[in-house]
Amino acid sequence: MHPSLFNQTPVELAAMLEGLGEPSYRGTQILEWLWQKRSTSIDEMSNLPVGLRDHLKESFSLRSLTHVRTQGSHDSTRKFLFRLQDGCHVECVLIPASPALYGERADRRTLCVSSQVGCAYGCKFCASGLDGFSRNLTADEIAGQVLLAEELSGEKVNNIVFMGMGEPLANLSQLLKALELITAPWGLGIGARRLTVSTAGLVPQIRKLADHPQQIRLAISLHGASDEVRDRIMPINRKWPLSELFKALRYWTKRKKQTITLEYILIDDVNADLAQATLLAQRAKSLHAKVNLIPYNTVEGLPWKRPDDPQCRAFRDALVKSGVPATLRLEKGHDIDAACGQLRLKEEKKIRTDVD
Numbered sequence: 001m002h003p004s005l006f007n008q009t010p011v012e013l014a015a016m017l018e019g020l021g022e023p024s025y026r027g028t029q030i031l032e033w034l035w036q037k038r039s040t041s042i043d044e045m046s047n048l049p050v051g052l053r054d055h056l057k058e059s060f061s062l063r064s065l066t067h068v069r070t071q072g073s074h075d076s077t078r079k080f081l082f083r084l085q086d087g088c089h090v091e092c093v094l095i096p097a098s099p100a101l102y103g104e105r106a107d108r109r110t111l112c113v114s115s116q117v118g119c120a121y122g123c124k125f126c127a128s129g130l131d132g133f134s135r136n137l138t139a140d141e142i143a144g145q146v147l148l149a150e151e152l153s154g155e156k157v158n159n160i161v162f163m164g165m166g167e168p169l170a171n172l173s174q175l176l177k178a179l180e181l182i183t184a185p186w187g188l189g190i191g192a193r194r195l196t197v198s199t200a201g202l203v204p205q206i207r208k209l210a211d212h213p214q215q216i217r218l219a220i221s222l223h224g225a226s227d228e229v230r231d232r233i234m235p236i237n238r239k240w241p242l243s244e245l246f247k248a249l250r251y252w253t254k255r256k257k258q259t260i261t262l263e264y265i266l267i268d269d270v271n272a273d274l275a276q277a278t279l280l281a282q283r284a285k286s287l288h289a290k291v292n293l294i295p296y297n298t299v300e301g302l303p304w305k306r307p308d309d310p311q312c313r314a315f316r317d318a319l320v321k322s323g324v325p326a327t328l329r330l331e332k333g334h335d336i337d338a339a340c341g342q343l344r345l346k347e348e349k350k351i352r353t354d355v356d
């Protein structure tokens with residue numbers, strides 16, 4: 001299996017071309033074929049000498065993902081299942097903004113991308129970790145989800161959230177490279193402020209990313225406002241409890257001068273009581289953070305449930321009353337297994353059954 005040409009930065013291309021005795025402007029030409037013209041074959045790259053094309057064909061592949069299936073939903077959120085070259089599967093979700101909800105931001109088309117195959121963090125409510133961890137995605141496999149989703153939908157993605165399968169901060173080197181491919185003018189050209197990396201709370205990596213020059217945004221999967229509750233559902237909290245996490249988040253806000261988003265899934269009988277809302281409000285205020293409340297999406301095989309709508313609203317109202325900006329996320333994609341990891345889990349189960 002060859003590495004993908006899409007994984008090459010200008011610096012890497014320049015070094016390779018120099019080794020081949022080719023002029024450096026060939027690098028610019030190659031990048032243009034890849035990212036602007038969206039080439040699907042190296043033979044298409046007609047302004048490159050045949051010898052160079054042959055060399056590229058021997059050393060690189062082009063596309064890192066192929067489309068397996070799309071699941072659409074009535075509100076036109078679409079979920080794509082992609083196969084990687086080694087047969088693993090990843091998923092991503094395209095979420096168009098509805099004008100009624102977003103007003104002037106109605107042109108927003110958000111893609112939720114995966115950063116790993118499976119996940120090693122074992123959050124108790126999440127489908128992604130049910131099958132364990134397989135491997136990190138490479139940068140071209142991350143950015144390639146955007147290319148393929150744009151090709152399949154005919155729409156340009158202008159907002160990206162790293163909230164698909166996997167823990168992006170556990171794959172930091174490829175994440176940083178993917179950020180380059182996605183933001184560079186020669187690449188996808190999407191502004192760093194339109195990228196949100198979501199983490200379960202990997203403290204050392206949060207600090208590293210805080211020192212990274214790009215103004216990307218940060219979301220934290222909090223899901224519990226006390227160590228007691230968070231310990232129950234997120235094993236990572238034992239390693240980095242809330243006090244450590246919030247120290248790192250304060251460092252982030254100091255470095256980036258940005259608002260952090262706290263993601264909070266509402267799970268019945270676990271974290272959706274008003275005592276948690278009060279603690280959450282205190283924590284959010286200490287950071288000037290905003291809170292995204294998400295009623296839990298049921299996962300086949302897991303016992304957790306969402307609270308009823310009035311309880312979800314009461315939780316939100318308690319935050320808002322304390323002066324915390326909080327949104328209760330409108331339902332999108334419940335009918336397409338949009339909770340991360342669910343579609344892939346079904347596909348891999350199906351493949352296993354077919355093989356057995």
Ligand code: SAH
Nearest residue numbers: 126163166167198199200221263296297339
């Ligand atoms: N590992 C990173 C990226 C995954 S993001 C992180 O934890 O932030 C995926 C988001 O969806 C996280 O906030 C995760 O907690 C949430 N999630 C997982 N399973 C869910 C479910 N069944 N219903 C609603 N949200 C879920």
